[in-house]
Amino acid sequence: MRVSLTIRWRILFTIIFAATSLMWPESDRRAVAEAADFLTQQSVFFNETETSQTADEMDGVTKEESSEIDDLEKRLKKMEDAWSEHQKELKDADDEAACKPTFEIHGRIHADYWSFPNASNGIGFFEHSNPAQTSYGTDPEDVFDFRRVRLEMQGTLLKSMLWRMQIDFNNPQTPEFKDVYVGFDQLPFNQRLLIGNQKRPLGLDQINSSKDNVFLERSLAQEAFNDSNRRPGVVVHGNTDDDSLGWTYGVFLLEDITIDGQYRGDTGQTSLNARVFGSPWYERCTDGCDYWHWGIAGMIAFPEGNPNNLQTSDVNFARYRTHPEARPMSRWFDTDQILYGQMFETFGLESIFNSGPLQVTAEYQTNWTQRGALGGSDLFFHGGYVYAAWMLTGEHIPYDRTSGTIGRLQPHRNVFCVDRDCAKCGQGWGAWQLGLRYSYLDLTDADITGGVGHSGTLALNWFFNAYAKLQFNLIYGTIDQRGPIGGYDSGTYLIAGTRMAIEF
Numbered sequence: 001m002r003v004s005l006t007i008r009w010r011i012l013f014t015i016i017f018a019a020t021s022l023m024w025p026e027s028d029r030r031a032v033a034e035a036a037d038f039l040t041q042q043s044v045f046f047n048e049t050e051t052s053q054t055a056d057e058m059d060g061v062t063k064e065e066s067s068e069i070d071d072l073e074k075r076l077k078k079m080e081d082a083w084s085e086h087q088k089e090l091k092d093a094d095d096e097a098a099c100k101p102t103f104e105i106h107g108r109i110h111a112d113y114w115s116f117p118n119a120s121n122g123i124g125f126f127e128h129s130n131p132a133q134t135s136y137g138t139d140p141e142d143v144f145d146f147r148r149v150r151l152e153m154q155g156t157l158l159k160s161m162l163w164r165m166q167i168d169f170n171n172p173q174t175p176e177f178k179d180v181y182v183g184f185d186q187l188p189f190n191q192r193l194l195i196g197n198q199k200r201p202l203g204l205d206q207i208n209s210s211k212d213n214v215f216l217e218r219s220l221a222q223e224a225f226n227d228s229n230r231r232p233g234v235v236v237h238g239n240t241d242d243d244s245l246g247w248t249y250g251v252f253l254l255e256d257i258t259i260d261g262q263y264r265g266d267t268g269q270t271s272l273n274a275r276v277f278g279s280p281w282y283e284r285c286t287d288g289c290d291y292w293h294w295g296i297a298g299m300i301a302f303p304e305g306n307p308n309n310l311q312t313s314d315v316n317f318a319r320y321r322t323h324p325e326a327r328p329m330s331r332w333f334d335t336d337q338i339l340y341g342q343m344f345e346t347f348g349l350e351s352i353f354n355s356g357p358l359q360v361t362a363e364y365q366t367n368w369t370q371r372g373a374l375g376g377s378d379l380f381f382h383g384g385y386v387y388a389a390w391m392l393t394g395e396h397i398p399y400d401r402t403s404g405t406i407g408r409l410q411p412h413r414n415v416f417c418v419d420r421d422c423a424k425c426g427q428g429w430g431a432w433q434l435g436l437r438y439s440y441l442d443l444t445d446a447d448i449t450g451g452v453g454h455s456g457t458l459a460l461n462w463f464f465n466a467y468a469k470l471q472f473n474l475i476y477g478t479i480d481q482r483g484p485i486g487g488y489d490s491g492t493y494l495i496a497g498t499r500m501a502i503e504f
Helices: 005-020 026-049 051-058 063-098 119-127 220-225
Strands: 104-119 143-157 161-168 176-187 191-199 230-239 245-253 270-282 290-301 342-355 359-369 379-391 417-421 423-428 432-443 448-465 468-482 491-503
Touching: 051 191, 104 119, 119 491, 143 176, 176 230, 220 359, 220 379, 220 432, 220 448, 230 270, 379 448
Parallel strands: none
Antiparallel strands: 104 143, 104 491, 143 161, 161 176, 176 191, 191 230, 230 245, 245 270, 270 290, 290 342, 342 359, 359 379, 379 432, 417 423, 432 448, 448 468, 468 491
């Protein structure tokens, strides 16, 4: 018996795709169905090319063979009808899912240990600066703490809305808001509107998730000019169709509501923020192993400048301060409240160059603070950092083009050790990363003496898998031109830090 080529193709396509679709994830079956329809349509081509041969072939087909062919066509028709019904069920399931809210839960635990093996006399006074306390001027103490214990929940509403809630329980007595917002997705020009407590778009190091950063703590300037980087605001995020260019802009309150979750008052100090970024070089064929990122960000803020309102709870003065890229009790760099500071502008440049296992990242930020006639001359502060990171095991640091940030690293082999036959042991060593960073910060100008700092950090990170890692940092730094405390205006320090981090 000879069956026409068209029927053979239709039978083959239908059987193959009907069978394989059962092994595909449900989310991918639609693509399989579309491919099946396409290939079945192509069988028409074979039917047309063999039209001239059909009549001659049918002359040699017996009635019994013709009956078998008819039976095959009927069975094939049933399979095609079943396939169409399956496609309809998939579409109905997708439509039903689109009408229901979605829910995801995530979290992270960062357990830190910090030691201060060497610190000059001045550092002790910067750490313990209150003369009324018995610890006044003593060296920084070693500390173990849970840097982050976060529970994160997020989801969508009818695919056009989204929500996110992130609470940090690192201090069980006073949990803190982090990301708490609602939003509207799929707006014109690939834009998204978010309303609530969220990160201000200022500084790549700040916008990157703490889960993905190379070093335990962010750089000096990033913390000084965007301290506790989340604020309540209304923000728009957008991208071009090919994701080569992105933008973020919005308006924020200056009030930090992470502890009490509210702002009460009539003064309402605000800031205007914007960031533009791009990735003109991004090698898709290497799965994003090679790329170049650039970004420009700015903030214009209007703090309270009247010193008569120092004790008012709803006002926010211009003030820049930061820890020494570690977590001692106090911030060693501090301008204190800048009286009559009526407005300030912060401007930043950012860049990432990544080629395979090597990444070089740099940022530079400047700050201008305008004081009223009674406050003295205007002020200028600035700082930045540069780091190089090398994946010793050959991986690369991923990059998210839609947000202009780095992503979660995926080790080639996870850490494991299992017994095998013949008394052998199979092993995986995970991924190893080496990083080196230099940071600079100048918070001293005119009569404001917040300090000038230089800091170098050596980092070694061991990734057990994509969700767990062990990190080591060794930091050496200097502080000069600091407002005198206990007669000291400078100091040097050596700090060692370790973190065990897991995310889910």
